[in-house]
Amino acid sequence: MRNFYYLFILTCCAALFSCNGTEPPIEFLPLGESPEGFPDIEFPDDNRFSSSRWKLGKKLFYDPILSSDSSIGCFSCHNASLAFSDDKKFSFGVNNAEGKSNAPTLTNVAYHPYFNRDGGVPTLEMQVLVPIQEHNELNNNIVEIAEKLKGIPEYVEMAKQAYNREPDAFVITRALATFERTLVSGNSPYDYVNTGRLNSAMTRSAKRGMELFFDERSGCINCHSGSNFTNYSFENNGLYKEYADSGRMRITGLEEDRAKFKVPTLRNVELTAPYMHDGSMQTLEEVVRHYSAGGNGHINQSPFINSLLLSEKDIADMVEFLKSLTDMSFTTNANLLED
Ligand code: HEC
Ligand code: HEC
Incomplete structure (x- = not known):
């Protein structure tokens, strides 16, 4: 009887481990380094990594001085605990x-070949100017920000150390881009399984979802491929028949690019709701049901978006897989959080 009791407990434990997955350890990446299995991070020739550049960039990222009324900063819409996004439909x-x-x-913006959902900005350095000028973002002017910073001895000293010049547009854009290039995430339960470090890091359901995700049947990897789960192409994934936002067409002027958006990364996607360019979907389940149904037939809808007829179990497993891309060593890394 006693043996039977122990056997029962053992079976329960085994079942628990295989179903719930083991929490992977929290491991922080050294700044400027890429995770196992990822390409190296490229820092441009005129903006090589240095810790003084990074420190200045981090300070600017968390400083509301960047906005015209000193009320908000980059951190307001790119919140570290939400994997540097926010929880609003529109910010x-x-x-x-x-x-x-x-x-x-x-x-992982360091890996993007161009920026914003329409891909209209070629470098991270140039992207910094967009939120600074946008009226519905920081509503400011980089020359005025530089003037303010020149009056703050700490910024003057940091700019000198980092770039050997006064705080100006060059310094502000370069330093912020340096910080952004270190927002690297590749230590999710999926990565632990994928690199063979901890096979029990994913639940059985997540592993089934992973097989489905990488299978031809779902077609997800026609777009969400590679270590960052995007091929960075511009695609229409069939959200609507008519779109309010013209997407990539804004940049190219071509009808064939209407309502196409840059394929987003799926890393940390559990934390970045609501979803899509217009924040129109609230949950991952809603997203997976959308793909299962096959899209609403916009004229530019990708041929890879087709009705998948997923079962309820398939849908639940796919959602579990997407959740296994959440990297706690990214969102709790004190290096990246506000000091
Ligand atoms: C008021 C909210 C808000 C603020 C403040 C803000 N952003 Fe953004 N950010 C957005 C939105 C919205 C987008 C998407 C714009 C688009 O593609 O249409 C975006 C896009 C980006 C992207 C492109 C990401 C990609 O996948 O291509 C980067 C990089 C970025 N922001 C960095 C910054 C930095 C650096 C700051 C501070 C200087 C900042 N943001 C301030 C809302 C904000
Ligand atoms: C034809 C290319 C393509 C295919 C195939 C595809 N996606 Fe997407 N996916 C996109 C695009 C483009 C977006 C962003 C659309 C937008 O911004 O409106 C997106 C958005 C998403 C999002 C929301 C991400 C966010 O941050 O808003 C998730 C989750 C997602 N896809 C999962 C999947 C899954 C799971 C599959 C397979 C069932 C799949 N995708 C197949 C192109 C694709």
């Missing part, structure tokens, strides 16, 4: 002015 800028698209995560 609010200075004077509570509502934006026009959903704030994306900054997870």
Whole structure:
């Protein structure tokens, strides 16, 4: 009887471990380094990594001095605990002015070949100017920000150490981009399984979802491929028949690019709700049901978006898989959080 009792407990433990997954350890990456299995992070020739550049960039990222009324900063819409995104459909800028698209995560932006959902900005350095000038974001002017910083001895000293010049537009854009390039995430339960470090890091359901995700049947990896779960192409994933936002067409002027958006990363996607360029979907389950149904047939809808007829179990497993891309060593890394 006693043996039977122990056997029962053992079976329960085994069942628990295989179903719930083991929490992977929290491991912080050294700054500027890429996670196992990822390409190296490229720092441009005129903006090599240094810790003084990074420190200045981090200080600017968390400083509301960047906004015209000193009320908000980059951190307001790119919140570290939400994987550097926010939980709004559209973010609010200075004077509570509502934006026009959903704030994306900054997870692994170092790897993006171009920026914003329409891909209209070629470098991270140049992207900094967009939120600074947008009326419904920081509503400011970089020259005025530089003037303010020149009056603050700590910033003058930091700019000198980092770039050997006064705080100016060059320094502000370069330093912020340096900090952003270190927002690197690759230590999720999925990564522990994928690199063979901890096979029990994912639940059985998540592993089934992973098989489905990488299978031809779902077609997800026609777009969400590679270590960052995006091929960075511009696609229409069939949200509507008619879109309010013209997307990539804004940049190219081509009808064939209407309502196409940059394929987003799926890393930390559990934390970045609501979803899509317009924040129109609240949950991952809603997203997976959308793909299962096959899209609403916009004229530019990708041929890879088709009805999948997923079962309820498939849907639940796929959601579990997407949740296994959440990297706690990214969102709790004190290096990246506000000091
Ligand atoms: C008021 C909210 C808000 C603030 C403040 C803000 N952003 Fe953003 N950010 C957004 C939104 C919304 C987008 C998406 C814009 C688009 O693509 O249409 C975005 C996009 C980005 C992107 C592009 C990401 C990608 O996947 O291509 C980067 C990088 C970025 N922001 C960095 C910053 C930095 C650096 C600051 C501070 C200087 C900042 N943001 C301030 C809302 C904000
Ligand atoms: C044809 C390319 C394509 C395919 C195939 C595809 N996606 Fe997407 N996915 C996109 C695009 C583009 C977006 C963003 C659309 C937008 O911004 O409105 C997106 C958005 C998402 C989002 C929301 C991410 C966010 O941060 O808002 C999730 C989750 C997602 N896809 C999961 C999947 C899954 C799971 C599959 C397979 C069942 C899949 N995708 C197949 C192109 C694709």
